[in-house]
Amino acid sequence: MASVNVCVIYYSATGNLHTMALAAAEGAHRAGASVRVRKVRELAPPEAVESVPAWARHLQDTADIEEAALDDLSWADALLFGTPTRFGNVCSQLKAFIDTTGGLWQAGALADKVVSAFTATGTAHGGQESTILALSNTFYHWGAIIVPPGYTDPVQFRTGNPYGTSHVTGVGGSAGGPTETVLQAARHQARRVTETAAALKAGRAA
Ligand SMILES: Cc1cc2nc3c(=O)[nH]c(=O)nc-3n(C[C@H](O)[C@H](O)[C@H](O)COP(=O)(O)O)c2cc1C
Secondary structure (H helix, E strand, O other): OOOOEEEEEEOOOOOHHHHHHHHHHHHHHHOOOEEEEEEOOOOOOHHHHHOOHHHHHHHHHOOOOOEOOHHHHHHOOEEEEEEEOEOOEOOHHHHHHHOOOHHHHHOOOOOOOEEEEEEEEOOOOOOHHHHHHHHHHHHHHHOOEEOOOOOOOHHHHHHOOOOOOEEEOOOOOOOOOOOHHHHHHHHHHHHHHHHHHHHHHHHHHO
């Protein structure tokens, strides 16, 4: 299999997306990819962060994780993006990073990247699909190749979201963090992304 570079880029306030990002990284790594995990910069004012102890704690606990940079996008053959759902949409922190990619887009450097996305919500019907679809608007503009998990593995019938791995943190979900099923789905999604990127790379080289 052609060796591929996979970058997992995420935002997490209270740790759920962080855990999912690590599972995705593990899936890509197991599939043979070179992997980077990058968080996007926190943009919320300190008083907002400090008003939620779990948020402040998570920010401190993940201080050593490198922040995403444009170089990570250039380096990667494949990208997995993780965002919490915010009012049915992509979080502003990830969107702000995406909005720095105009130069790369203009140079055509984001075309043909293999991309996929994952999310978490507070409630089961709180907007997982709308968030992933909203992020996909960017992927269309980039000319990226969207690789959704679909129902390509038995775990997808247990998590039930073909758009991207999703976790419910509150009502009807798992307040203790992503379940093993969710983590399995994240690993599967990343493996599928890695294998697709490798096949494309090998095909182009042939
Ligand atoms: C400002 C704000 C808006 C949110 N909007 C939604 C929403 O539309 N639907 C939903 O189910 N949960 C919503 N949530 C809950 C988050 O999606 C959930 O806490 C998050 O996915 C947890 O991820 P994290 O632990 O990685 O930060 C919202 C939370 C905040 C703070």
